[in-house]
Amino acid sequence: RNMDGIPDMVDDKNNYDEDTSVTHMSSRFDVRVKTLHPQSLDKVRDGILYHINTNQFFEKNNRIRLRQLRERIDKTETELSELDSLQNYKYFEERQKGKFSEGQMVFLNEQETKLFHESVFELYQSKQDLDMELDIYSEIVTVLDDFTPPAQPVNSYLNIAKTWVIRFFIIGILLVLILSFWGNFKEIYKKY
Structure with a gap:
């Protein structure tokens, strides 16, 4: 706490229950820097990012994550097209089967028309979320909140x-x- 009025506490031991203001995030890490020269914060940030971006373990994890994300997007697109073609088949083809010539007497149970709108919408929403994740978080590291120099430095x-x-x-x-x-x-x- 650097007394600048900006909340900067991190619950790294999960002491607090999760609610609207407390969120447990496992895929983040928090870096705190205490320095007498706030001008050097840019160099510290660049050094940390360089270290993480050149680390082979993080590079491999990111490549795997991006590949899996692309596979999920492809699978979602396939599901969307299959669901769309199934919907077309149900709507157009099965209605054609129900037509009979005059003079025929046929007893049929009323078929329930299944609507796929919600499923298509959910798949489309899922695809949009995956695309957004691929666009925004394609790098190994995403800096959510950069180092903020204190409003009134100690020195x-x-x-x-x-x-x-x-x-x-x-x-x-x-x-x-x-x-x-x-x-x-x-x-x-x-x-x-």
Whole structure:
């Protein structure tokens, strides 16, 4: 906590129950940097990203994840086309089977027409989510929240000036007190 008014607590031990403001995220990791030079935060971020992006383990995991994501997208597209052709078959072909010539007497049970709209919509929504994930999270690392330098750094000129002014003020008061009571100190020392 750097007292800048931005909440930055991470529950890495899962002490708190999950609710609207607390979310447990297992595929994230949190990096905190404490530095006297906030200007170097960009270099720290670039170094961390370079390390992760050049790590063979992370590269292989990302390739596998992207391949599986593409396979799921292809499978979803196949399912969508099959469901669409099944819907066309049910609607057009089976209605043709029900036509009979005049003079025939046929007893049929009323066939229930099955609608595939919800299934098609769910598959399409799933495909859109997968496409979005492929577009947005295609890199090994996605930085969700970059390092934010504190609003008032600890080593700002104002902070340094305050610290030294307070120190010299206290030293000055002590010197004034010692010099003003110097004669009294000598008398007390001579008595004992």
